[in-house]
Amino acid sequence: MNARIVPGAALAVLVAGAALLSFAWTPGEVTGVDIPARLQPPSAAHLLGTDQFGRDILSMLMVGARTSLAVALVAVGIGMGLGVPLGLAAAARRGSWLDEVIMRGNDLVFAFPSLVIAILITAVAGPGAVNAIIAIGIFNVPVFARLSRGAALPVWQREFILAARVAGKGAPRISAEHVLPNIANLLIVQGTIQFSLGILAEAGLSYVGLGAQPPVPSWGRMLAEAQTLVAIAPHVALMPGLAIVLTVLGLNLLGDGLRDALDPRLRSTR
Amino acid sequence: MLGYAFRRLLSLGISLWVASAVVFLVVEVAPGDPAAYMLGTGAQPDTVAALRTELGLDRPPLARYLAWTGGMLSGDFGTSYTYRTPVAGMIADRLWVSLPLALYALALSTALAFPAALYAAARRGRAGDLAVMGATQVGVAVPNFWFAMLLVLVFAINLGWFSAGGFPGWTDPAAALKALTLPALALALPQAAILARVMRSALVDILAEDFMRTARAKGLSRRQALWRHGVRNALIPVLTIVGLQFSFLLAGAIIIEQVFFLPGLGRLIFQAISQRDLLVVESVVMLLVFAVILVTFLTDLAYAWVDPRLRRRR
Numbered sequence: 001m002n003a004r005i006v007p008g009a010a011l012a013v014l015v016a017g018a019a020l021l022s023f024a025w026t027p028g029e030v031t032g033v034d035i036p037a038r039l040q041p042p043s044a045a046h047l048l049g050t051d052q053f054g055r056d057i058l059s060m061l062m063v064g065a066r067t068s069l070a071v072a073l074v075a076v077g078i079g080m081g082l083g084v085p086l087g088l089a090a091a092a093r094r095g096s097w098l099d100e101v102i103m104r105g106n107d108l109v110f111a112f113p114s115l116v117i118a119i120l121i122t123a124v125a126g127p128g129a130v131n132a133i134i135a136i137g138i139f140n141v142p143v144f145a146r147l148s149r150g151a152a153l154p155v156w157q158r159e160f161i162l163a164a165r166v167a168g169k170g171a172p173r174i175s176a177e178h179v180l181p182n183i184a185n186l187l188i189v190q191g192t193i194q195f196s197l198g199i200l201a202e203a204g205l206s207y208v209g210l211g212a213q214p215p216v217p218s219w220g221r222m223l224a225e226a227q228t229l230v231a232i233a234p235h236v237a238l239m240p241g242l243a244i245v246l247t248v249l250g251l252n253l254l255g256d257g258l259r260d261a262l263d264p265r266l267r268s269t270r
Numbered sequence: 271m272l273g274y275a276f277r278r279l280l281s282l283g284i285s286l287w288v289a290s291a292v293v294f295l296v297v298e299v300a301p302g303d304p305a306a307y308m309l310g311t312g313a314q315p316d317t318v319a320a321l322r323t324e325l326g327l328d329r330p331p332l333a334r335y336l337a338w339t340g341g342m343l344s345g346d347f348g349t350s351y352t353y354r355t356p357v358a359g360m361i362a363d364r365l366w367v368s369l370p371l372a373l374y375a376l377a378l379s380t381a382l383a384f385p386a387a388l389y390a391a392a393r394r395g396r397a398g399d400l401a402v403m404g405a406t407q408v409g410v411a412v413p414n415f416w417f418a419m420l421l422v423l424v425f426a427i428n429l430g431w432f433s434a435g436g437f438p439g440w441t442d443p444a445a446a447l448k449a450l451t452l453p454a455l456a457l458a459l460p461q462a463a464i465l466a467r468v469m470r471s472a473l474v475d476i477l478a479e480d481f482m483r484t485a486r487a488k489g490l491s492r493r494q495a496l497w498r499h500g501v502r503n504a505l506i507p508v509l510t511i512v513g514l515q516f517s518f519l520l521a522g523a524i525i526i527e528q529v530f531f532l533p534g535l536g537r538l539i540f541q542a543i544s545q546r547d548l549l550v551v552e553s554v555v556m557l558l559v560f561a562v563i564l565v566t567f568l569t570d571l572a573y574a575w576v577d578p579r580l581r582r583r584r
Contacts, residue, residue, distance in 0.1 A: 104281075104284075107281075107566075108288055110562075110566075111559050111562045111563045112289075112292075112562075115521045115525070116558050116559060119551065120296050120297065121296075122543055123297065123542075123543050123548065123551040124296060124297060200413055203413050204415060207525065207528070208524075208525055208528055208540065223413075223415065223416055227419060230422065230423050230427070231427045237423070240416075241413065241419070244411075244413050245413075248410075248411035249407065252407065252410060253407070
């Protein structure tokens with residue numbers, strides 16, 4: 001077992017578990033206002049303290065984890081769902097007009113950072129968590145398209161592909177049955193990395209008000225609200241940031257560890 | 271090289287053309303009537319009609335698109351509906367904050383990453399390498415706007431070395447640079463972590479090359495060989511990352527400006543969104559996309575100049 005998979009997976013499971021647990025139970029109030037208990041430092045009653053409305057920060061983080069994980073997960077799903085078939089199609093028809101159109105389309109989408117996509121969508125449709133999902137999802141599409149095309153090209157040179165063609169299978173079927181399983185490892189690793197980038201992107205979008213809107217709790221918006229309080233109650237700003245760092249760190253460690261375990265040739269610390 | 275540059279230039283032109291069409295379609299065609307959108311739901315029909323005429327929305331979309339792109343090519347971005355001033359002037363004022371901020375961050379990121387990568391690569395697998403790699407692993411995971419808040423807490427609020435936000439303008443360059451230092455540092459740190467990782471692994475690859483062994487065999491020390499032959503070759507992959515990072519830094523600057531209350535493009539675009547000033551949003555977005563496409567183009571050229579094998583047609 002790789003030394004990075006264990007701590008990475010532990011952190012990821014911890015965050016996902018906390019998010020799931022928050023559906024059934026949280027240690028304190030998330031929606032209520034308790035002014036006498038506002039801005040308390042961490043204590044036995046409130047493990048991570050309270051915010052400016054007296055809400056329990058640990059509970060807010062648990063519920064906020066749902067938003068972060070859901071947005072990033074769906075965004076990876078959009079990226080994979082659209083990007084992988086496009087990349088496989090481009091690889092199957094290498095050098096054709098289809099390949100050219102897909103790859104140039106990729107270059108074009110790459111020119112729109114997810115923040116810019118979110119700005120565009122928000123300008124015409126108003127802010128919301130769905131915009132964040134679409135913006136990050138669109139940004140993920142060329143990432144997966146480029147990766148799957150690049151990984152599929154050498155697979156198409158292998159003998160078993162030739163055998164499948166001789167057996168009369170068409171390009172879509174060969175892509176699904178023979179090419180995809182051979183590039184799945186790579187996609188899983190990249191999926192983990194895009195997942196962690198998605199969490200960072202969602203936090204940034206929520207922070208500037210382009211992502212999840214009240215009353216949906218989100219780590220980015222908790223930080224935006226904590227900004228003016230940083231001098232009098234630093235813990236209100238510290239906790240959500242630490243939650244983001246630990247989640248992203250865990251996913252990155254998991255991704256690196258998986259890459260090393262699944263494909264020793266790509267080992268990063270040579 | 272000239273042929274390659276020409277092909278890339280052609281593709282640059284096509285990218286800009288398609289990107290501008292996408293931005294125009296999303297902002298001006300998709301939401302229906304932009305005039306009604308900008309005025310909100312309570313607007314009188316004659317007010318909407320007057321704005322339609324003022325913005326030229328009664329013309330067909332193709333004519334508007336051509337007028338918009340033609341105007342941008344000649345430096346005329348139109349007039350802001352909210353501020354009644356030319357958009358080009360507004361953008362130029364804000365660019366004097368955002369562009370120096372992004373460049374400052376790029377310089378800091380490179381200055382932090384290079385020594386760290388050289389140090390780690392030279393001590394590959396030992397404690398120093400592990401410490402640097404561990405630090406970069408954390409650096410990659412830190413959201414830059416949160417790091418910015420921590421910098422404000424430590425260096426502005428507790429130590430009082432910097433102001434917590436605001437921008438004095440460029441009349442006093444020293445004060446302006448000082449005001450941009452914390453924002454630039456916040457932007458630079460996560461990028462430096464990425465750059466250091468890429469550069470270290472490039473250096474580690476090169477240290478295993480035959481020509482490095484030859485360099486050692488002819489009597490160079492480890493350090494001399496690394497500096498004379500390693501760094502130069504490692505610059506090729508690093509160049510691509512630096513080019514990519516500039517786009518990220520420009521977009522990241524938009525978020526960091528919110529932490530430090532800097533009057534840059536970020537402030538402009540978020541004000542424009544809340545005031546539904548679509549022309550400003552459209553122009554700033556196009557400018558950002560233009561910057562990304564241009565930097566990619568320049569990186570490709572620089573890459574081909576360094577590595578002639580890439581000039582051949584794919």
